[in-house]
Structures are given as structure tokens and as C-alpha cells.
Amino acid sequence: MSTDVQRNVQNGKNHRMSKDETEVKRFLEPFRLSQKTLQDISSRLTQDMIKGLGRHSHHKAPVKMLPTFVRATPDGTEKGDFLALDLGGTNFRVLHVRVNEDEKSVLKMDSEICAIPQEIMTGTGEQLFDHIAACLGTFLEKQGLKEQVLPLGFTFSFPCEQKEIDKSILIRWTKGFNCSGVEGRDVVQLLKEAVRRQGDYEIGTVAMVNDTVGTMMSCGYRDQSCEIGMIIGTGTNACYMEEMCNVKRVEGEGGRMCINTEWGGFGDDGSLRDIQTQFDLEVDRSSINPGVHIFEKMISGMYLGEIVRLLLVKMTEDKILFSGKVSEKLRTSGAFLTKFISEIEQEGSGEENTKRILSDLGLQWSTADLRAVHLICDTVSSRSAQLCAAALAAVANRICTNRGLDHLDTTVGVDGTVFKKHPTFSAELRSMVHKLAPKCTLKFIVSEDGSGKGAAMVTAVAQRIAAQSHLIDDSDEDELEEN
Structure with a gap:
């Protein structure tokens, strides 16, 4: 009371x-x-x-x-530069996030909000993802990051069935979106195809992030x-x-x-x-x-x-x-x-x-x-x-x-x-x-900004686990060769 x-x-x-x-x-x-x-x-x-x-x-x-296919929380060793995309309404955000291992900090270096016109919200899926890829390219150009291949965390706030950390099937559109040719398809794949059509930059691994998971991960570092x-x-x-x-x-x-x-x-x-x-x-x-x-x-x-x-x-x-x-x-x-x-x-x-x-x-x-x-x-x-x-x-x-x-x-x-x-x-x-x-x-x-910093942290942890798994696989191969 x-x-x-x-x-x-x-x-x-x-x-x-x-x-x-x-x-x-x-x-x-x-x-x-x-x-x-x-x-x-x-x-x-x-x-x-x-x-x-x-x-x-x-x-x-x-x-x-x-x-969610997020298999671990941060352990404090994550580091590097990451991109984050946050799509869930009539605007979407692009962010550049830096994870500093020494300072145990997750810094939003810069971000930009991009509008999604009504005709794109109700157009084709290809138009939507081409628009996102174009805005991402413009952001990278401004930040001087176009020559780098950075991992990307993707917060996509629509009902999806996640199959892997980098594979998520859209169940249905909500919030005024009705883009054709997207429901039932993998939104990560659609994003990658749009980046390839853009043709003047590349992105690294992509991790799909629910906003609740982003909240946990942004605090977990x-x-x-x-x-x-x-x-x-x-x-x-x-x-x-x-x-x-x-x-x-x-x-x-x-x-x-x-x-x-x-x-x-x-x-x-x-x-x-x-x-x-x-x-x-x-x-x-x-x-x-x-x-x-x-x-x-x-x-x-x-x-x-x-x-x-x-x-x-x-x-x-x-x-x-x-x-x-x-x-x-x-x-x-x-x-x-x-x-x-x-x-x-x-x-x-x-x-x-x-x-x-x-x-x-x-x-x-x-x-x-x-x-x-x-x-x-x-x-x-x-x-x-x-x-x-x-x-x-x-x-x-x-x-x-x-x-x-x-x-x-x-x-x-x-x-x-x-x-x-x-x-x-x-x-x-x-x-x-x-x-x-x-x-x-x-x-x-x-x-603090789970859909931005948290998305970057999910990507950073996924990369760390993949790297550790690769090291284990390499050591197993070395052991087999010795035997």
C-alpha cells in the first residue's frame, strides 16, 4: 500500500x-x-x-x-563490433554496437531510425527487405563500416517460429504490415538475399532475437x-x-x-x-x-x-x-x-x-x-x-x-x-x-536498450560458442591424427 x-x-x-x-x-x-x-x-x-x-x-x-536457440548467457569475454536491426513498427532502427571486454561495457556507437512508408508495409516482401538493405547500406556508408563484414543481431517483433538462431519463419504479419510472399518463409534468408541484391556490402552471421531475450542478454554482460x-x-x-x-x-x-x-x-x-x-x-x-x-x-x-x-x-x-x-x-x-x-x-x-x-x-x-x-x-x-x-x-x-x-x-x-x-x-x-x-x-x-544492445550480445555469445566449438572440433581432429 x-x-x-x-x-x-x-x-x-x-x-x-x-x-x-x-x-x-x-x-x-x-x-x-x-x-x-x-x-x-x-x-x-x-x-x-x-x-x-x-x-x-x-x-x-x-x-x-x-x-530461442540462445544456448548461453554472456561470460564477460565477448568483444567486438556488431550491427543490430530492430524491426517492429512503422520505423526500424539500425545500430552499431561495440562490446568492450576490458571495460565490461556494451556501447551504442551510433544508430539511425528509418521510416517504412505505408506502400512498403503493404507491398511485396522483396520491396520491404530491399528497403531495409538499402537503409542499412546508407548507415554503414555514413559510419565508414562498409568495408567490414560485421555480425548482425535481428530483433523482428512479429510472431515467428524459430528453427535455429539464424532461421525464423514468419507465422503472420501484425501491426499494420501485410507484405506478400513473407509469411511461411525464413526472414533471415530474405534479409540476406536483399543484402546480396544491394551488392555493395556484406554482413556476417545473423542471430534472431526476441525482445525479452535481448533484455536478459543486455543485462547479462x-x-x-x-x-x-x-x-x-x-x-x-x-x-x-x-x-x-x-x-x-x-x-x-x-x-x-x-x-x-x-x-x-x-x-x-x-x-x-x-x-x-x-x-x-x-x-x-x-x-x-x-x-x-x-x-x-x-x-x-x-x-x-x-x-x-x-x-x-x-x-x-x-x-x-x-x-x-x-x-x-x-x-x-x-x-x-x-x-x-x-x-x-x-x-x-x-x-x-x-x-x-x-x-x-x-x-x-x-x-x-x-x-x-x-x-x-x-x-x-x-x-x-x-x-x-x-x-x-x-x-x-x-x-x-x-x-x-x-x-x-x-x-x-x-x-x-x-x-x-x-x-x-x-x-x-x-x-x-x-x-x-x-x-x-x-x-x-x-x-538498457535490450532490442539494440541485447541483440548485439546474443550475436556475440553465439559467435563465442561457435568459436569454442570450432576449437574443440580442431582439438578432436588433432587427437585423432596423433592416434
Whole structure:
């Protein structure tokens, strides 16, 4: 509970709770989850993770547990210059990243944002990748790198089935893209073909990178114990290092592989129905993808503001808030932004922020309304942090169990505006994870540019492993010759 709410509760001891305040608490009761319930939710996710890893059960699993073919985290010896491409919207970024072994640093030397015109977003795949290759060539020219053959990390934020670290099949376009001739094909191959058509430069090895994996890897160079990546922003997801013997969909028994859990889909099979409120159900019904990414819709930044808005509308219609008068703005879907929750819960300036936000929404408020709105925001954001903690505890407990440890010490690389911007989210998350995963001590590091620096680190680690494997192969050949 935030300081402002505690102060209001303390002040509330001086007067009998009004009927309206009792009603507010009644409305919010379904959002308050006991530690026992959260422990149960964590166990449900663990079972779904096992299902997602299975050779025969993964296709029906709501938590997809996608192999990333990233087989190790940084060990601190990586070094060199790398390129990164980040494609996931109407713009894409090209970056030059330098990894310094001596300073243990990952530096963004330079970057450039390139627009993708509408006609290319809906044209042919060849047009799209030719545009990317041309922009990459221009960037290399400006940086004086055209004569070098640099490895490249490729963050491609569309649904793909990854076959190898350098082979990824596009399942379907999203985000307004609809380029013909790409779905069902390997996007790495399409990029390489476009670079060859460009004809005046070459690229080295290419590694495909999920943004969650990039988050883990960008933190992993600073802290080699980082084995979990988590994003809690507009959307939510996590990845972690799983034992290869448990990854039934990929050949090989030894070592570990990073698994992209896609935990936003937790609950898509109805397993969270018992904790979904009427407001969660309405958010899902009115979304562009009903029935999909249920867990994400309960905890992430794209939806938290809308949950609060629906609560405010219903309570006002029931004449609990704002003298029963709902403004047209408040009735407008998306009018209550998630950032308003952070502003309202901000210690010191929260009350003034609340007055401003409610006035901008065309609402006539009383002091009791201000208290109620603060409590509503605090309750919705607390549930988000606690559910996120339950999911993270499932991941940490799994790593601990996999390795047969009495105690696990590991680091979580984190990105996302909800974690970084909300005043109490990270503290509440840490507190609940500690309760739900008592055998695990988790350290948190905020990621710096996971889709850029992280993509470069994935490529650097892949190169290191390939080089080590080559050395082992050479030594085996030498041994055979001696014998």
C-alpha cells in the first residue's frame, strides 16, 4: 500500500467509514488476492510451462515456451563490433554496437531510425527487405563500416517460429504490415538475399532475437548471473535459461537453452477464469483479440488504465462516485491512460495530479472521490504487481528445482514502463516474489536498450560458442591424427 493511501487510512480512523467508502471497498474486493491464491496461480503457470515444453503437448499449451536457440548467457569475454536491426513498427532502427571486454561495457556507437512508408508495409516482401538493405547500406556508408563484414543481431517483433538462431519463419504479419510472399518463409534468408541484391556490402552471421531475450542478454554482460529476462510495459513476457534435457522439441540433451515463455497467453484456456473480474472480462471482450493473452490483459500497461476507467464508470453509474454523474470523456474507451495511475499514486504530488486528471476528464469531484480514486488505482496496480510476482516466482522456482538447489541466487533483467515508471510496482513485486519463492534470492537490473544492445550480445555469445566449438572440433581432429 502506498504512503498516500496509508495516510488516508490513518486519517479515516477519525471518522466512521461512509456508505460510499464501504461500497468502494466492496467493488474492489475481487481484485484483492490472498497469498494462497497467488501461490496457486504460480503453480498453475508451472504446469502450463511443462506442457509448453513437451514434444506432444506444446501445440495445445496456452504458454508457448518457444525455444530461442540462445544456448548461453554472456561470460564477460565477448568483444567486438556488431550491427543490430530492430524491426517492429512503422520505423526500424539500425545500430552499431561495440562490446568492450576490458571495460565490461556494451556501447551504442551510433544508430539511425528509418521510416517504412505505408506502400512498403503493404507491398511485396522483396520491396520491404530491399528497403531495409538499402537503409542499412546508407548507415554503414555514413559510419565508414562498409568495408567490414560485421555480425548482425535481428530483433523482428512479429510472431515467428524459430528453427535455429539464424532461421525464423514468419507465422503472420501484425501491426499494420501485410507484405506478400513473407509469411511461411525464413526472414533471415530474405534479409540476406536483399543484402546480396544491394551488392555493395556484406554482413556476417545473423542471430534472431526476441525482445525479452535481448533484455536478459543486455543485462547479462554487466552481471553474468542474469538468467531471467522480464518485460512489464505495454505488454508482458519473460524468458529464462532452461535445461536442454527438458526442451523436448529440440534435439540435444546437454547444457541449457533460453526459452521465450510467452506468458502473456497464460489463462487463454480459461485457467484464470476464477480470478477474472467483470472488468477484466469486459476489457477482453472489447479488445481486438478476445480470448487471447488473458494474463497480459490483467497486468500490463496497455490495459491497466482501461480497467480503472471501467471501475470508475460502474461506480459512478451506481452513484458511489462523482455524485452519480458520468462525463462523456470518462465513457470513452481508452480515455483513462495507464500513466494516470502512476501520476495518481505519486507520493507528494498524487492529490494534485488526481484533481487535474479528473477535471480534464470532465468530472466534478469531492475529497471523498479523490480518496476513492487513489484507492482504486492502488488496488489495480497492486494486483498487477502481485500477479507478475506469481509468474516470476514460477520461473525462479523452476530454475531452482531443475538444478536441485537448496537456494537459488540469480539476476532478472527487466524492461518496461510499468516496472520503471510506477512508483510502487517494483517494490511490491519484489516483496511478493520473496514470499512466493522463499528459496530464491532475485536481484533486479533494469535493461538498457535490450532490442539494440541485447541483440548485439546474443550475436556475440553465439559467435563465442561457435568459436569454442570450432576449437574443440580442431582439438578432436588433432587427437585423432596423433592416434
